[in-house]
Amino acid sequence: MRRILFFLTLAIVAVACGSRDTGQLTGVLDRPAWYDIDPFGTVYIPMGSFTMGGNDQDVPYAHVTKAKTVSVQAFYMDDTEITNNEYRQFVHWVRDSMALTLLADIDEELYLIMEDEYGRELDMPNLNWRARIPWNDPDEDVQDALMPLFYPPAERIHGLKRIDTRRLIYEYTWINYKKAAAKGRPRHQYGEPEGLDRTSFIERDRVEVYPDTLSWVADFSYSFNEPMSNTYFWHPAYDDYPVVGITWKQATAFGHWRSQLFNKFLRMAEVPMVQDFRLPTESEWEYASRGGLDLSSYPWGGPYIRNDKGCFLANFKPLRGNYVDDGGFHTVPAASYSPNDYGLYCMSGNVSEWTNNAYDESAYSFAHDLNTDYQYDAEDNELPVFKRKVIRGGSWKDVGYYIQTGSRTYEYQDTAKCYIGFRNVMTYLGRAKGDRM
Numbered sequence: 389m390r391r392i393l394f395f396l397t398l399a400i401v402a403v404a405c406g407s408r409d410t411g412q413l414t415g416v417l418d419r420p421a422w423y424d425i426d427p428f429g430t431v432y433i434p435m436g437s438f439t440m441g442g443n444d445q446d447v448p449y450a451h452v453t454k455a456k457t458v459s460v461q462a463f464y465m466d467d468t469e470i471t472n473n474e475y476r477q478f479v480h481w482v483r484d485s486m487a488l489t490l491l492a493d494i495d496e497e498l499y500l501i502m503e504d505e506y507g508r509e510l511d512m513p514n515l516n517w518r519a520r521i522p523w524n525d526p527d528e529d530v531q532d533a534l535m536p537l538f539y540p541p542a543e544r545i546h547g548l549k550r551i552d553t554r555r556l557i558y559e560y561t562w563i564n565y566k567k568a569a570a571k572g573r574p575r576h577q578y579g580e581p582e583g584l585d586r587t588s589f590i591e592r593d594r595v596e597v598y599p600d601t602l603s604w605v606a607d608f609s610y611s612f613n614e615p616m617s618n619t620y621f622w623h624p625a626y627d628d629y630p631v632v633g634i635t636w637k638q639a640t641a642f643g644h645w646r647s648q649l650f651n652k653f654l655r656m657a658e659v660p661m662v663q664d665f666r667l668p669t670e671s672e673w674e675y676a677s678r679g680g681l682d683l684s685s686y687p688w689g690g691p692y693i694r695n696d697k698g699c700f701l702a703n704f705k706p707l708r709g710n711y712v713d714d715g716g717f718h719t720v721p722a723a724s725y726s727p728n729d730y731g732l733y734c735m736s737g738n739v740s741e742w743t744n745n746a747y748d749e750s751a752y753s754f755a756h757d758l759n760t761d762y763q764y765d766a767e768d769n770e771l772p773v774f775k776r777k778v779i780r781g782g783s784w785k786d787v788g789y790y791i792q793t794g795s796r797t798y799e800y801q802d803t804a805k806c807y808i809g810f811r812n813v814m815t816y817l818g819r820a821k822g823d824r825m
Contacts, residue, residue: 420660426820427665427814429474430464431731435820438675438682440760441752442794444691454752458760459559460675462816465668468722468733469630469741469809470623470642475599478642480758481649482556482597483537485486488515488628490533491522538621553598561651564589564765591765595641599633600804607806616718616806628721630739636777639667639742641811646812667744668813669749670796673780676813677735677793679728687728687735693788701725703784704739704791711784718806719784736791739809740779740799747776747798766801775801783807795797 426432441455490497492515500513520532539552567589600606602615606743619632620626647664654661668676681689687703700706700714703727711717715724719738727733745751746764755762766774778797782791785807789795799808 420658422660423816424817425654425659425662427464427662430465430812431467432816432821433460433463433465433672433730435460435462435674435816436675436680438678439673440674440794442792443683444685444792444794447789450749452752453796456752456760457673458675458756458757460671461759462818462820463668463672464814464816465672465676465732465814466811467727467731469723469739469811470477470626472631473627475631475634476641477620478645479597479793481645482558483551484517484521486516486556487521487523487534487537488517488519488621490536491530494529494533497634506720534823539824554596556597558593558597558641558645559592559594559672560641560648561592562593562644567765570711590683593637593641595637597632599639600635603633603804603806613718613806628723629719630722630734630807632719632739632809633804634742634809635804636667636742638804640744643667643812644809663815663817665812665814667731667742667810669761670745670760670778670780670785672769672813673741673743674793676732677728677781678728678731679732679735681729686795687732687793688726693791702791703734703739704782705785705787716784722744727757735781735785736793737782738784739781739807740783740786740790740797740805741781742808743778743780745778745782746774747778747796772800777801779808 437457437459440458443451446453488499492513496502496513499516499519501510501516502513503509523534525531537555538549539549542741543552544550585819599621601617601621604613604620607613611794620629620630643665647666649666651661677687678684679689681687685691686693686701692701693702693704693706701801703714703716703720705711706713714737716738720734723733724738725734728735745762746766748762751762752760764774777800778796780796782789782795790797799805
């Protein structure tokens with residue numbers, strides 16, 4: 389008994405003193421503490437199973453929504469569509485990063501950070517985000533450095549010096565896990581691993597980030613929408629309205645930027661990073677839209693588009709074109725109407741929403757029932773049929789069928805429409821909140 393107590397005491401002292409050599413299987417010690425973080429503006433969607441597919445008559449006889457039981461893991465989702473003001477933060481970040489890069493050519497010490505907080509030299513200098521960007525500085529060297537960001541004199545209206553939005557480009561890299569899984573595994577049990585060069589599955593993208601404000605005019609013939617094209621994205625009156633005129637590629641780039649922004653903050657706070665923000669899969673979107681009400685045609689439950697007082701419950705195209713009868717005209721603020729039981733606003737109507745999935749009429753037949761997902765990353769030179777991406781929820785210009793939870797349609801990944809927006813999701817770290825099993 390004395391020997392046992394002696395060795396037990398030694399083990400406790402060794403652990404207390406930070407020793408890693410205890411002779412026991414203890415796992416890696418001194419791991420950082422982890423506390424669940426609810427991203428601002430999102431709601432928690434618990435894991436669950438549901439019947440994916442239409443729950444009402446197939447009005448267009450499309451036969452693309454075969455009923456199927458699907459299971460989805462827990463995730464966070466934006467409670468509203470991404471608004472103009474939220475997306476503008478992304479646009480301004482791209483604008484300012486390009487300006488700081490240009491200014492670093494004339495004053496490296498002011499606009500670049502060469503060392504970390506401990507005085508160690510960095511392998512790659514970082515932009516100094518604390519530096520003020522001298523947009524109106526009369527210094528000729530400063531103005532010459534910033535000149536590439538502005539419209540040339542011949543393209544200016546009323547002689548006003550404005551940012552050339554065509555030059556606002558976001559460049560980023562991402563891992564193509566499908567390629568990595570295929571190339572990074574051995575052929576057989578004792579074979580040599582192939583594809584160890586990571587460059588074979590690291591993808592690079594360059595995306596113009598400014599919304600296509602002209603989509604308001606381009607999407608409708610013989611319709612006066614110039615006022616929306618002129619003011620919708622930049623005017624404070626529309627700050628809380630959903631951003632539109634965004635391609636699928638722009639929405640994907642936004643998720644990457646948002647992830648880097650959040651994880652950079654967590655690193656500075658010495659907190660472990662979290663999952664990336666991204667577009668929802670089609671199954672995640674439909675599961676969240678139903679709000680826990682399986683087999684419901686609409687997010688609010690039941691088969692009707694009006695409440696018991698006769699008021700419409702979403703912003704769409706009712707009564708053969710009476711756009712104003714639901715309280716809207718074009719879009720409405722992103723937090724309009726009542727949320728579903730998960731706390732999500734406008735999952736039906738207002739704007740259609742991009743999902744992460746490629747569109748295939750028969751996807752329900754071959755996609756897995758665990759986190760159902762079908763993706764295809766089409767190149768720019770591929771046929772349009774390969775560029776189709778699923779959009780969900782219907783919009784302010786759609787009839788009632790398209791705002792049902794089970795309805796699905798598509799748009800091309802490189803097109804921008806004045807009735808399509810998006811919202812982000814983030815996979816939950818763990819099985820479920822409050823998991824004690």
